[in-house]
Amino acid sequence: MGKASFCTIQDSDEKIQSYVSINDLGEESYKDFKTWDIGDIIGITGFVFKTRTEEISVHAKEVTLLSKSLRPLPEKFHGLKDIDLRYRQRYVDLIMNPEVKKTFEIRSQIISEIRKILDEKGYLEVDTPMLNTISGGATAKPFITHHNSLNIDMYLRIATELNLKRLIVGGYDKVYEMGRIFRNEGMDIRHNPEFTSIELYEAYSDYHDMMDIVEELFSKCAIKVLGTTKINYQGQDIDLTPGWKRISMIDAIKEVTGIDFNEINSDEEAVKLAKEKEIEIPDKTKETRGDIISLFFDEYVEKTLIQPTFVYDYPIEISPLAKKKKEDNRLTERFEVFIGGREYGNAFSELNDPIDQYERFKKQVEARQAGDEEARNDG
Numbered sequence: 226m227g228k229a230s231f232c233t234i235q236d237s238d239e240k241i242q243s244y245v246s247i248n249d250l251g252e253e254s255y256k257d258f259k260t261w262d263i264g265d266i267i268g269i270t271g272f273v274f275k276t277r278t279e280e281i282s283v284h285a286k287e288v289t290l291l292s293k294s295l296r297p298l299p300e301k302f303h304g305l306k307d308i309d310l311r312y313r314q315r316y317v318d319l320i321m322n323p324e325v326k327k328t329f330e331i332r333s334q335i336i337s338e339i340r341k342i343l344d345e346k347g348y349l350e351v352d353t354p355m356l357n358t359i360s361g362g363a364t365a366k367p368f369i370t371h372h373n374s375l376n377i378d379m380y381l382r383i384a385t386e387l388n389l390k391r392l393i394v395g396g397y398d399k400v401y402e403m404g405r406i407f408r409n410e411g412m413d414i415r416h417n418p419e420f421t422s423i424e425l426y427e428a429y430s431d432y433h434d435m436m437d438i439v440e441e442l443f444s445k446c447a448i449k450v451l452g453t454t455k456i457n458y459q460g461q462d463i464d465l466t467p468g469w470k471r472i473s474m475i476d477a478i479k480e481v482t483g484i485d486f487n488e489i490n491s492d493e494e495a496v497k498l499a500k501e502k503e504i505e506i507p508d509k510t511k512e513t514r515g516d517i518i519s520l521f522f523d524e525y526v527e528k529t530l531i532q533p534t535f536v537y538d539y540p541i542e543i544s545p546l547a548k549k550k551k552e553d554n555r556l557t558e559r560f561e562v563f564i565g566g567r568e569y570g571n572a573f574s575e576l577n578d579p580i581d582q583y584e585r586f587k588k589q590v591e592a593r594q595a596g597d598e599e600a601r602n603d604g
Contacts, residue, residue, distance in 0.1 A: 230259065231282075234269060237326075243269050243283040244276070250288065257290075264294030264320070334450045336403065339423065342445055346438075348399040348425060353388035355381060355405065362386030365408040368418075381407035385424045386546075390575070393426050401425035415567065431574040432558045436535050439562055439570055440467050443533070458565050461531055469533040469562075474518060477526050477536050486518050510592050515540025515555065530563035539573075545585045547573035 229246040247255040249271075261267065268289040276282050299321055311318040311325075318325050340350065358377065360367035362384030372379050385402045392400045403423045410416060427434065447454045447465045454465040475486045489495050495517035499506055504520050506512055511520075518540050530536070537560035538550060547557035559573035576582050 228255075234267065234283075241283060242276075242280055243271070243285050244274075245285045245288060249284075249286050254288070258288055261290060262294055262297050264296075264298040265290060266292040266294070331450055335446045338446045338449045339403070339442060342442060343401050343425065346399065348401045348427075349397055351389070351392060351400050351402050352404065353382075353385050353392075353402055355407075357382055357387075363408075366410050368407050368409045383408050385422070389424055389426050393428055398428040399426070426575075432537065432560055432572055435572040436469075436471065436537075436560060436562075439535075439572070440469055440533075443564075461565055463532060463565060465533060465564075469535055471535040471537065471560075473538040474522055474536050474540070475538070477530075477534075478518065478521050481526050481529055482521070484521065486514070486521075489514065492517075508595075510595050513540075513542050515542030519543045527563060527568070528566045531565055534563050535560050536563060541585075544573060545589060546576050546582075548576045548578075549581065 228248070229244065232243050232245060233240050234243055235241075245255070245258055250258060268291050269283055269285045270287040270289075271283045271285040274282060274284050298317065311322070315325075319329070344350070356370070356372070356379045358379060360380040360383055362382070363386065365383040367383050368381040369378055370381065371377070384406060385404055389400055389402060401423060402425075403421060405419055406422045407419050408416075409418060412418060425438070444454050444465050444467050447456060456463050456465065472480070479485045484498070486495070489498065492513050495514040496506065496512050499517045499520060502521075504517070504524055506517070506520065511517075519542075522536070526536075537558075538553075538556045539547065539559040539561075541547075541549060541555055541557050544557040544559045547559040550556045550558055557573060559571070561568050561572075562570040576585075
């Protein structure tokens with residue numbers, strides 16, 4: 226506007242327009258102001274007024290350059306759209322996309338509410354080691370580092386599971402941890418090499434009790450943070466109201482495909498069926514009925530589970546630390562929870578039969594020796 230300008234300033238909460246004129250600043254100061262760039266950090270002293278269009282603004286009497294932005298931000302029209310750049314430079318993403326800031330704020334509120342719920346239930350929050358001498362507690366490839374003083378290789382944890390179980394053994398009935406997990410694997414929209422997880426353990430309970438707690442955590446957090454259990458995620462309407470669907474893995478496969486694995490009782494039958502349906506079997510160690518059931522679930526069922534669903538009774542082959550079902554020792558008392566076609570949690574009744582556990586550890590070792598790098602190393 227010749228001898229006057231409008232600029233926008235923002236802090237962590239809001240934006241406001243400022244009116245800057247040559248008459249208030251003087252010719253030299255105004256000339257300097259005109260050279261400043263988007264992303265510069267400035268200070269303004271003045272008074273609040275309304276423009277002719279009724280917009281609340283600051284009439285600047287003095288402006289100060291506090292910190293110069295040497296590298297300009299993305300220009301306003303296009304903003305920051307490149308997904309890879311947004312994830313690698315979160316600080317730029319936060320500046321350019323205000324909705325991302327809201328996501329971070331909601332995340333913080335959710336974590337606070339989870340702590341409140343679990344603390345009120347008598348759970349003890351703990352911190353367990355991130356460096357371990359074995360890589361256990363999950364099926365994943367670890368990051369390996371070296372401890373110079375002890376002259377041994379160590380692993381960044383791929384789960385908090387084993388150390389939390391040791392606390393249960395040590396006499397605590399209820400413990401939980403929210404902490405960083407590291408997995409040296411591929412990256413995509415669902416997987417990151419480091420992420421935050423929560424694990425909780427309770428003595429004298431089973432996987433049905435844990436389903437109830439998971440349902441309560443999701444619904445209470447939604448009400449506290451969003452004021453409702455009915456949300457929209459990526460265009461899908463999802464209802465987190467308690468009373469979630471619960472279905473066995475075999476029944477879920479039958480519901481979607483019509484195939485009933487209760488009628489398939491041998492590894493050979495299962496492998497034959499997988500080949501007929503062109504289901505890719507990763508390697509020879511996965512040619513078991515249990516692994517094939519898992520592959521069928523991944524291929525046909527997971528993407529269909531939009532509303533919150535507990536899928537339970539997983540095959541023993543993919544559940545090395547879960548207790549066997551009394552009614553069918555080929556299955557375990559394990560569940561995963563799915564929302565929007567994605568898995569959001571995994572839990573099970575803990576295996577506490579030492580002989581059974583020893584046999585499963587032996588199978589893990591055999592799988593690793595057969596070339597399965599992601600076979601668990603819990604023993």
